[in-house]
Amino acid sequence: MSADYDVIVLGSGPGGYVAAIRAAQLGLKTAIVERENLGGICLNWGCIPTKALLRSAEVFHQMQHAKDYGLAADNITADLAAIVKRSRGVAKQLNQGVTHLMKKNKITVHMGEGTLVGPGQLAVKGEKGSETLNAKHIIVATGARARDLPFAPADGQRVWTYRHAMTPPEMPGKLLVIGSGAIGIEFASFYNDIGAEVTVVEMMDRIVPVEDADVSAFLEKALTKQGITIQTGAALEDLKADAKGVTARIKGKDGKVETSTYSHVIVAVGIQPNTENIGLEQLGVKLDRGFIQIDDYGRTGVQGLWAIGDCVPGPWLAHKASHEGVTAAEAIAQELGNKDVHPHGLDRNNIPGCTYCHPQIASVGLTEAKAKDAGYDVKVGNFPFIGNGKAIALGEPEGFIKTVFDAKTGELLGAHMIGAEVTELIQGYVVGKQLETTEAELIQTVFAHPTLSEMMHESVLSAYGRAIHF
Numbered sequence: 001m002s003a004d005y006d007v008i009v010l011g012s013g014p015g016g017y018v019a020a021i022r023a024a025q026l027g028l029k030t031a032i033v034e035r036e037n038l039g040g041i042c043l044n045w046g047c048i049p050t051k052a053l054l055r056s057a058e059v060f061h062q063m064q065h066a067k068d069y070g071l072a073a074d075n076i077t078a079d080l081a082a083i084v085k086r087s088r089g090v091a092k093q094l095n096q097g098v099t100h101l102m103k104k105n106k107i108t109v110h111m112g113e114g115t116l117v118g119p120g121q122l123a124v125k126g127e128k129g130s131e132t133l134n135a136k137h138i139i140v141a142t143g144a145r146a147r148d149l150p151f152a153p154a155d156g157q158r159v160w161t162y163r164h165a166m167t168p169p170e171m172p173g174k175l176l177v178i179g180s181g182a183i184g185i186e187f188a189s190f191y192n193d194i195g196a197e198v199t200v201v202e203m204m205d206r207i208v209p210v211e212d213a214d215v216s217a218f219l220e221k222a223l224t225k226q227g228i229t230i231q232t233g234a235a236l237e238d239l240k241a242d243a244k245g246v247t248a249r250i251k252g253k254d255g256k257v258e259t260s261t262y263s264h265v266i267v268a269v270g271i272q273p274n275t276e277n278i279g280l281e282q283l284g285v286k287l288d289r290g291f292i293q294i295d296d297y298g299r300t301g302v303q304g305l306w307a308i309g310d311c312v313p314g315p316w317l318a319h320k321a322s323h324e325g326v327t328a329a330e331a332i333a334q335e336l337g338n339k340d341v342h343p344h345g346l347d348r349n350n351i352p353g354c355t356y357c358h359p360q361i362a363s364v365g366l367t368e369a370k371a372k373d374a375g376y377d378v379k380v381g382n383f384p385f386i387g388n389g390k391a392i393a394l395g396e397p398e399g400f401i402k403t404v405f406d407a408k409t410g411e412l413l414g415a416h417m418i419g420a421e422v423t424e425l426i427q428g429y430v431v432g433k434q435l436e437t438t439e440a441e442l443i444q445t446v447f448a449h450p451t452l453s454e455m456m457h458e459s460v461l462s463a464y465g466r467a468i469h470f
Contacts, residue, residue, distance in 0.1 A: 013040020296345025381463030
C-alpha cells in the first residue's frame with residue numbers, strides 16, 4: 001500500500017505538528033508520522049507536564065507561607081500521586097488537542113515507525129502492517145532523548161531520566177541530580193519544594209552555565225537558602241544502584257573523592273538526537289555528533305529532505321522547533337511555486353530561554369561576558385525586584401533584571417532575568433530584539449503601573465544612568 005503527498009513530517013512534537021499545520025494552511029497535501037503520542041516529548045513528557053508539576057510545587061510553597069499574606073493554612077501536605085495524576089491529565093488534554101488540530105487541518109496521521117528508504121520515500125511500520133508513503137518533500141522532526149550515563153543507565157527505579165522523574169514510583173527521600181541545566185534545576189526545585197533532600201552536582205564552575213554569570217550566582221544563593229546542596233566544579237566518578245538506593249562517588253573541585261548514598265538519582269546531562277536507523281546515512285545526510293546539519297531554513301543538502309527541532313543543532317527548545325517548522329513549511333511552499341510566502345531564516349540570537357525553577361530564569365541574546373568576548377563595548381543595566389512595588393506586594397522581592405546594550409549603537413544585545421514570572425516578561429525584550437530596538441525606543445516606551453514589567457524599563461534606564469526607583 002502506498003500514498004502520495006506534497007509533504008510528510010516524520011515526528012509530531014512541537015516542531016513536527018506545527019510544520020504539518022503550516023504546510024496544510026498553505027494548501028499542501030500533508031501527512032504526519034508518529035510512533036508514540038501526538039505532540040511528542042514536549043506535550044506528553046516534557047515542557048507541559050513538567051510545568052504542571054512545578055505549578056503544584058509553587059502552590060504548595062505559597063500555602064506553606066500563608067502567614068506571610070495574613071492567611072491561615074494548617075496541616076498542609078503534598079500528595080505526590082495526586083500531583084502526578086494532575087500532570088498526566090494536562091498532558092492528555094493537550095495530546096487530544098493536537099489530534100483535533102490534525103483533523104481540523106485535514107492532515108493524515110500514520111501511526112508507526114518511519115524509515116527513509118529512498119528520495120521522497122518513507123516506509124511506515126505500524127500495528128496494522130507496513131506501507132510506503134511518497135512525498136515531494138519530507139521533514140525529519142524526530143527529536144531527541146535523554147542521554148544516559150555510560151556506567152549507570154537509567155532503570156526507572158533508582159536511576160531516573162526526566163521521563164521517570166515525571167511519573168516516579170515513589171517519593172525520593174534523598175535525591176541526587178546530575179546536571180544543572182534547565183531540566184536538572186527544574187526537577188531539583190520541584191522535589192525540594194515538596195519535601196525531598198536534594199543535592200545538585202554540576203561539572204562546570206557554576207550552575208545553569210549557559211546563563212549570565214550574575215544569574216547563576218543569584219540562583220545558587222537562592223537554592224542554597226531553600227535547602228538544596230549544590231556542588232559545582234564536581235564530577236561523578238561512579239554510580240551504583242540497588243534495591244536499597246544509590247551510591248555515588250563524586251570528585252569535588254578540590255580533587256577529593258567522596259562517597260555518598262541517596263534514595264534516587266536524576267540524570268540530566270544532555271540529550272541524544274533520535275537520528276539512528278531512520279535511513280539518513282544512506283541518503284547522504286551530514287551528521288555531527290548525531291545532529292542533522294541544516295541551513296537556516298531547514299534544508300539538509302539532500303534534495304527534498306528537511307530537518308527541524310531537537311534532531312538538529314540547538315538550542316534544543318520547543319519554541320525554536322516550532323519556529324523552524326513554520327520556516328521549513330513556508331520554504332517548501334515557496335519551492336513548490338507559492339509566491340505569496342516569504343520565509344525568514346532562523347536568527348538564534350533572538351530565541352529566548354526559560355527555566356521554571358523557583359525563582360524563575362529567562363534570557364535572550366548575549367550575556368555580558370559573551371558580548372565583551374565578541375568585541376562589543378557594552379552598557380549594562382541592573383534593576384532589583386526589591387525596588388518594584390508590584391514585586392513587594394506579591395511577596396516576591398527577590399530577583400533582578402539585567403540588560404546589555406552596545407554602547408556605540410544602543411542595540412539591545414541581551415536581557416537576563418531571575419525572579420517571579422520572568423518567563424512571561426522576557427517576550428517584551430524578544431520583540432524588541434526582533435524589531436532591532438535601541439535604548440531610545442525602550443526608554444520612551446510607557447510601562448503600566450503597578451506591574452513587574454516596570455523593572456524592564458528601569459533596567460534599561462539603569463544602563464544609561466537614569467534609573468528612577470533605585
